[in-house]
Amino acid sequence: MKMDHQVIVIGGGAAGLYATAGLARLGVDVAVINADANMGGDCLHYGCVPSKTLLHMAQETTDWTEIQAKMRAVIAEIQVHDSVPRFEELGATVYIGKARFLDAHRIVVGDRELRAKKFVIATGSRPRVPNVAGLDISMYETNETLFQMAKLPRKMAIIGAGPVGLELGQALQNIGVDITIFDHNTEFLKHFSRDIADIALEKLDLAIHLDSELIEVTRLNKDEISLKITESGVEKTLVVEKILFAAGQIANIDTLELERAGIAYDTKIDTNRYLQTTTPHIYAIGDVIKSPSLTHAGGAEARTALTNITFGNFSKVNYSTLASVIYTKPEIYQLPSTQKAARILSASGANIDRFKTDNEPEALVKIGIDAKAKIVHAEAIGTDISTVMQQVALLKSTGAKLTDLSKPIYPYPTKSEILKNISDQLLTEKLEKPFLQRLIRKIIQWRGLS
Known part of the structure; x- marks a missing residue:
């Protein structure tokens, strides 16, 4: 079977681009596929970069237009490093479109069939939006839409008191949004020791409600919605203008047709310590596998995968220093x-x-x-x-x-x-x-x- 490429990386986010760049520099015939021409993934466009810019700018100004301009400028500056021309200069081939497997060695991108000896799946994740009675798309934002809002709401409820909810909650509160955070856990920062969590709860100065669940949303008027929430079993209501969902991510694997390639998965893809899937010549890295969903984790996984693809399976991913x-x-x-x-x-x-x-x-x-x-x-x-x-x-x-x-x-x-x-x-x-x-x-x- 004639191969179009030796390796095809599916996904042009942080992990996928790391793997592609590394393979290209080593002289491997590699291609990367991304859904659109704006490569860089969640971290660059909706996650790490705009959120950290927002956190910084929120200490300097409350002008949302000025903050958005700065976010766009920072993204554009970093985008050059993640651009199609740069990766073509490195020697990689770039395809734009969504990929799906035909079998273990063939994929389709749009109407084009491609064959490769090995694959790396790095399609990332998207925000989880729960099924809530009465909820429609006009009522909520996620990190994928928040930064493009023309105008910020006066009052917002954030669902999720993890890193995304806390970071965005503090930044938005600093620029004048009335923030209330709800989380289903009974303990704040449950994976931390209590003294660290207690200090955080006091110093963050955010209204955080634990053991809470959003059960219904009702549109009151053009601007306001009413939330029905249970907190420790007690039903409460809160009127806000918007909800921000920050309660986890969903792996982007549902359209890949993984079963055609013999790849085992449930909510995420199964891999071994070498980052091979159940089809050994297909690797998976980043948010699609059962590891911490962190950009630097994806980078470490990309380094491990490209090493194993190039030199044989001897490198195991090591999370012992993953902070x-x-x-x-x-x-x-x-x-x-x-x-x-x-x-x-x-x-x-x-x-x-x-x-x-x-x-x-x-x-x-x-x-x-x-x-x-x-x-x-x-x-x-x-x-x-x-x-x-x-x-x-x-x-x-x-x-x-x-x-x-x-x-x-x-x-x-x-x-x-x-x-x-x-x-x-x-x-x-x-x-x-x-x-x-x-x-x-x-x-x-x-x-x-x-």
Whole structure:
């Protein structure tokens, strides 16, 4: 069977473009397929880039038109890196259209049939909109439509208190929108320790209602809708102008006809640690697989997949240093692990001079270690804390000990000194052991310093 390409990547979002660029640079005959000419995917157009621009601009202005102009400018600047001409210059072939499988080696894009030796599925995800009685499209926004709104509502309900809901909720509230957030979980930030979650709840200063479910929506007039909500089993109503759904994503796999290629899936695609699907020459990465739906996770998966496609299956994706960040003010950081820590050490901003000068005594860093003082997991909350905490992920990736954080000389005053504080706690404990104390006293006596 003659192949049109050796590898075809389906999806021109962050993960798909990473894989395409890597394969093209290695000299692989690769093509990428995207639904339209605006490549870059959710992250560039509806997610990371516009939302972080909004978060930044919301601290400088309340002018929605000015904010939108800045978002468009930033997207356009980054779009050059993700553009069709750039990928053609790299040596990749770009096809525009939606793809579906005919069998394990053939796909159709529009009315064109393409054949390849290997495939990478990277079609991303879209916002989940629940089935709610009375709901119609005029009543709600998602992250795919919010940034294009001509005018912001005066009052908005956000469904979902995860990263998207919290980030957009805080930014919109800062520019004058009356925000109320509802979440089905009974605990706020349930995957975080309670002290981190409690600090976040206080400092974010958002109206957040837990154990809540939207059950019905009614149009009152041209501008307003009434929400019927249950909160801890009690029915309540709230009048707003718009709903923003921020309660998860749906993998874009429903039109791919995966069964024709022998690919197993349910809500997402099944893969092994090499990122192969149940059809071994077809790989899948990003939001379509059962891994954290994070842009940097997709990048790591793309690197693993392109390595295995090019050199054979020897690289396994490793999520042990995959951190997640909620980019609110303050930022909320987590480097998770399924391994249980032997102990957890912590330090607060109240003990670090730079946090004092910045009026952030509530900032908190927690690091879990094993019996050998190697890093297991970490959590933190504080302004720009994600930049500080990446040192911890680096140490974990190398297998270094927590006490290695005491080795560098830290500029004063910096927030990163909070890591040295935690490391120094462990060093001090070691120095205070009776044997070392006796040895130190003898050395001092011998040197005539006592």
